[in-house]
Amino acid sequence: MSERIPENVRRADYTAAAGQTDFIISFPYQDPADVAVARYIGAGGDEDGFLFLSQPDDFEVVGQQIVLVTPAAANDVIRVEGSAALKRVTGIAQSGKFASKLLDGELDRRVMVEQELGRDLLDLRGRAFVARFDEEGGTLPGKSARAGRTLAFDQAGEPKPGPTADEVAQAQSHAQAAAGSAGAAQASATQANTAKAEAISARDAAWAQVKAAKPKNWVINGGFTVNQRNPGVATFSSEAFFADRWKFWPGAGGAAQVSAFTDNASRVDDTYPSPVSYLKCDVTQPGRYLGVRQDIPDLMQLAGKRVTVMFKSASNSRDMRLELKYDFKSQTPQRTVRDEVVSFQGPSSWEVISLVTDLPALETTDIVNDLSSVSVRLWQNDDNTNPYTFRLGEFGLYEGDWSGHLQPFTYETFEETLQKCLPYYTSSYCFQEGDAPGSVTNKGAIGFFTGDSTLALSTFGRRVLVNFPTPLVRTPDVTIYSPGSGVASKIEDVSSSSDLDASIFGVTPQQFYGGADVGAKDRLYHFHYTADAEI
Numbered sequence: 001m002s003e004r005i006p007e008n009v010r011r012a013d014y015t016a017a018a019g020q021t022d023f024i025i026s027f028p029y030q031d032p033a034d035v036a037v038a039r040y041i042g043a044g045g046d047e048d049g050f051l052f053l054s055q056p057d058d059f060e061v062v063g064q065q066i067v068l069v070t071p072a073a074a075n076d077v078i079r080v081e082g083s084a085a086l087k088r089v090t091g092i093a094q095s096g097k098f099a100s101k102l103l104d105g106e107l108d109r110r111v112m113v114e115q116e117l118g119r120d121l122l123d124l125r126g127r128a129f130v131a132r133f134d135e136e137g138g139t140l141p142g143k144s145a146r147a148g149r150t151l152a153f154d155q156a157g158e159p160k161p162g163p164t165a166d167e168v169a170q171a172q173s174h175a176q177a178a179a180g181s182a183g184a185a186q187a188s189a190t191q192a193n194t195a196k197a198e199a200i201s202a203r204d205a206a207w208a209q210v211k212a213a214k215p216k217n218w219v220i221n222g223g224f225t226v227n228q229r230n231p232g233v234a235t236f237s238s239e240a241f242f243a244d245r246w247k248f249w250p251g252a253g254g255a256a257q258v259s260a261f262t263d264n265a266s267r268v269d270d271t272y273p274s275p276v277s278y279l280k281c282d283v284t285q286p287g288r289y290l291g292v293r294q295d296i297p298d299l300m301q302l303a304g305k306r307v308t309v310m311f312k313s314a315s316n317s318r319d320m321r322l323e324l325k326y327d328f329k330s331q332t333p334q335r336t337v338r339d340e341v342v343s344f345q346g347p348s349s350w351e352v353i354s355l356v357t358d359l360p361a362l363e364t365t366d367i368v369n370d371l372s373s374v375s376v377r378l379w380q381n382d383d384n385t386n387p388y389t390f391r392l393g394e395f396g397l398y399e400g401d402w403s404g405h406l407q408p409f410t411y412e413t414f415e416e417t418l419q420k421c422l423p424y425y426t427s428s429y430c431f432q433e434g435d436a437p438g439s440v441t442n443k444g445a446i447g448f449f450t451g452d453s454t455l456a457l458s459t460f461g462r463r464v465l466v467n468f469p470t471p472l473v474r475t476p477d478v479t480i481y482s483p484g485s486g487v488a489s490k491i492e493d494v495s496s497s498s499d500l501d502a503s504i505f506g507v508t509p510q511q512f513y514g515g516a517d518v519g520a521k522d523r524l525y526h527f528h529y530t531a532d533a534e535i
């Protein structure tokens with residue numbers, strides 16, 4: 001007996017001749033809408049590279065064949081497949097005459113749908129990639145991508161082309177070779193690790209001895225780590241402070257623009273632990289004697305003694321001068337100079353410079369109370385007009401001859417250095433977060449609320465007592481800034497976001513009163529301040 005609906009995948013691919021329009025439908029169907037037609041286009045098509053055509057714009061169904069509206073080109077691949085809608089198209093009366101033909105047609109349609117499901121889902125031709133019941137399935141890479149390769153999966157579990165068989169074999173060969181030499185390497189590594197641990201232990205022990213016996217560094221902030229005035233990068237054209245206690249000095253060459261900042265740099269070697277900071281000066285308008293200096297109040301105690309100045313430098317191989325200087329103001333023209341000058345060649349790359357010299361002794365005619373400044377100065381002694389860069393790090397001045405040491409004695413925490421700098425300069429700004437004086441920020445600002453005061457504004461004003469974190473070396477110059485605008489000599493009325501003229505009085509090395517002479521009751525005011533007591 002012949003089969004009414006024979007087994008069929010309900011799909012056929014045809015390679016067209018030039019101008020061909022008619023193609024056989026190789027399976028039974030009930031309605032023209034149950035027939036789909038696609039043309040192979042490669043990239044841009046479905047997972048098999050086919051683009052489905054629309055009916056009747058691109059083709060029509062005539063009997064047991066489809067007819068293309070636009071004839072195919074030579075070697076076009078045309079796919080004709082069943083696409084029966086998964087729906088019931090007839091109904092059977094609940095009473096009256098039974099029409100078996102309707103039931104027969106409905107059963108035929110069920111078989112057609114099941115064959116198409118078998119083709120697309122169960123895949124009778126063995127193309128199915130079946131996922132777990134609780135996961136979504138995937139799509140294999142195309143033939144050209146996976147040809148000759150193993151199947152691999154990415155981190156999401158999706159299939160992808162893996163290595164070729166040759167690559168797998170090569171990897172196995174390398175693994176076997178590595179395994180063969182692992183035993184010998186492990187023994188060598190153990191010996192190396194032991195030697196390294198012993199070296200580190202010896203280094204740390206030596207450094208602990210040096211730290212315990214290190215001499216006093218007469219220079220403050222020799223690592224340039226504290227920079228309250230100019231955190232980051234600043235440009236100078238005249239004598240001015242940059243990092244705390246350090247001043248850019250244009251010297252005899254006149255004004256020059258220098259960008260100075262602190263940053264991290266590796267040590268010359270790893271004899272001692274931890275990275276350090278350094279000062280970098282980019283001189284864009286050179287002149288003679290461009291350098292840096294620090295005034296040291298007690299340096300005269302070393303008058304007539306031998307000292308060592310030790311620091312790191314990288315200075316483009318230029319001539320450098322180190323000057324230890326006393327400035328007096330007792331004679332006409334109100335100043336005489338006692339100084340000791342040492343010249344040296346600045347290295348082109350980071351090196352430790354160690355200079356030993358004798359400080360000049362005070363003469364009997366010198367009046368110590370007339371000292372205007374005692375300073376250490378270091379500069380480029382050069383007439384060259386081309387831009388250049390010089391760097392300094394770990395600057396120290398020590399009593400005695402310490403030239404035999406490989407590194408300067410600058411092992412000091414940031415907090416220790418900051419405490420030495422605060423007696424000379426302090427402010428309310430968060431310089432460690434890059435906030436320089438005049439920055440528009442309320443971080444660290446001093447705030448106060450006037451309340452319903454009965455005091456007359458004209459008599460007392462609106463002021464608050466500010467205590468310095470550390471007593472200063474002298475009565476400082478105090479400047480107040482508005483947090484909202486950054487303008488000096490202003491405080492901000494937070495309630496109205498407006499500035500008022502600042503008022504300062506009662507300044508001592510320990511404290512001051514700040515606020516405004518005018519203002520309203522029940523208002524919130526705040527301000528920043530700087531207190532400069534540099535000598």
